[in-house]
Amino acid sequence: MTGKTLLWDQTLFRRGELFEFDYIPEHFAHRDSQQRSLIFGVRPALHGMRPLNMLCVGPPGTGKTTAARKAFEELGEHAPGVVTAHVNCQASQTRYTIFSQIFQRLIGHAPPTSGVSFKKILDEIAKYLIQNEKILIVVLDDINYLFHEKEADNVLYSLLRAHETHPGAKIGIIAILSDDSLSYVFDPKVGSIFLPEEILFPRYAWDEIKSILSDRAKLGFYPGVLSEDVLDVIVDYTSEAGDLRVGIDLLKRSALNAEARASTSISEDDVRLAYRKSRILHLSRMIASLGSGEQAILAILAKRAGAKEQTAGDLYATFHESTGLGYTRFHAMLHKLATLRLIDAEIATEGMHGRSRRIALKYDSEDVLGAMQSRSL
Ligand SMILES: Nc1ncnc2c1ncn2[C@@H]1O[C@H](COP(=O)(O)OP(=O)(O)OP(=O)(O)O)[C@@H](O)[C@H]1O
Ligand SMILES: [Mg+2]
Structure with a gap:
């Protein structure tokens, strides 16, 4: 196919949405054990018990957010008594905004913006759970964004103590930490009651990256767009960065570069050109989390x-x-x-x-x- 020309209204993308970061893949390979641990931890909630608290730890782009979303997808079908709230802590960096997000998820609208205390929001959340006999699982995604001014400790403490302040409320926590190490330290008053099951997300190996990206490309591009040699170049770059997001971004940007040259297939140069941008994207995200x-x-x-x-x-x-x-x-x-x-x-x-x-x-x-x-x- 190399060398063929693309007509102005043609595209290389069969399903462009597959290259967006919030896309949840149908096929989630190489994360079976993490997936099993997550399901194991939330399973008690199916029988009306409080789920286990969990902490997912691993470097950027290793499937932590996706694993939590997939676990809930699976759970959703079997657990009418469970409600889940996935909170992005980069977007909501204070205890107040986080609990407002949870409130909104449960009640369906945001709490009134002025004059409502944190305590009132927590009261309403607990009242909802008790009256509707629901168990709440909160995902605190990218909790490292709350490490400023002990906000993470405050949030965890309020969630973990809710059953004491509001008897009958059942809440479980899945915290997601984008980090390479287990070097985080929670406040002792939190550490003594949080005791999460730790689920580790290591970096993907070269051939795992290749199989994931190859799958994505097969579904997302038309046949013949990405040769195996060019895929290998993308896998090399992704493996070097250690972040699968770089690979997905590279697939998208290199295909756009090929389209811009009206080519029906991606060349190594398209990838190299795209890598300059993908690398900066990765860099910004990493720096933001430091x-x-x-x-x-x-x-x-x-x-x-x-x-x-x-x-x-x-x-x-x-x-x-x-x-x-x-x-x-x-x-x-x-x-x-x-x-x-x-x-x-x-x-x-x-x-x-x-x-x-x-x-x-x-x-x-x-x-x-x-x-x-x-x-x-
Ligand atoms: N095993 C996998 N199979 C298919 N796609 C995957 C897999 N793991 C990750 N991805 C894809 O890689 C991208 C990054 O994954 P995800 O957002 O889950 O990473 P993360 O560990 O939460 O990263 P961060 O710590 O930066 O938030 C997503 O677009 C996701 O679809
Ligand atoms: Mg994530």
């Missing part, structure tokens, strides 16, 4: 124009000056940035100590600063 200390490290690295690479010792000096934080925190943050593949932290051959490590950004400085800028707007 804490202020980690962002400070990236900013320092990015602002040293010309010296893209520097030693951990230099970097720490500047970091300490601007944040006042100590070496242990700095070290943990470096580790996180390296696992997120935002920086390279190589041990320099001439040095024997951690402090002589050379630290380098894995992205262009301008892209990093650009992504931070767009965040603060």
Whole structure:
């Protein structure tokens, strides 16, 4: 098919909606054990019992949100006594807005905007659950956005204590944490009652990425649009970023690039051109999820124009000056940035100590600063 020309009203997309991020795939492969754990945890609710609390942890683009949505899809058919509320904590970053979202999901309209206290909203939610004999499961998706000012602790505490403040209310929590590590720390008063089942979402392996993207392309494009060789290039880029979203975005953008050249198939150049954009998208999302200390490290690295690479010792000096934080925190943050593949932290051959490590950004400085800028707007 290569070389054929597309007519102006023709398209490569058989089903374009398959390349949108909120699309829930019919076929959700390579996540069977996570899916089973989720179902196992919510199953008690089918028999009128409080479900187990769960915590899904894994890096970006590993299927956490999709797994929760699929589990509810399955549950929905069998559980008339269960209501679910999937809250996006990036969009709702305070306890008040989160409970307003839950209220809206249950009652069907938002609470009156002014003069309603948090307590009143919680009262109404609990009253609804008790009167209608419903069990509520709340998904706190991307809960890392609530780690500022202990908001996550406040939200969890209010949900976990609801059965004491409102006897008879049954609420379960599925928290989703976009992180590589289990390094989160909840407040002790929450930690002692949350005790979630932890469900880990590791990065997809190269051939898993290939099978998922190949499936998506087969359903979403017309036959002959994507050759196996070009698919492999997309899988390489996706695997390097470690985020399946990059792959799906690449499929979409490279097909649009091919269309723009009026070609009936995607070329490697279409992919390379698309990758510049997909990479920035991925970068912005990752930066948005970081804490202020980690962002400070990236900013320092990015602002040293010309010296893209520097030693951990230099970097720490500047970091300490601007944040006042100590070496242990700095070290943990470096580790996180390296696992997120935002920086390279190589041990320099001439040095024997951690402090002589050379630290380098894995992205262009301008892209990093650009992504931070767009965040603060
Ligand atoms: N196993 C899979 N099969 C098919 N599609 C998948 C699979 N896992 C993830 N996806 C797709 O990849 C994209 C990212 O998945 P998802 O949003 O669930 O990731 P996530 O772990 O919630 O990421 P983040 O932490 O950034 O929110 C979605 O478009 C989803 O459809
Ligand atoms: Mg998600």
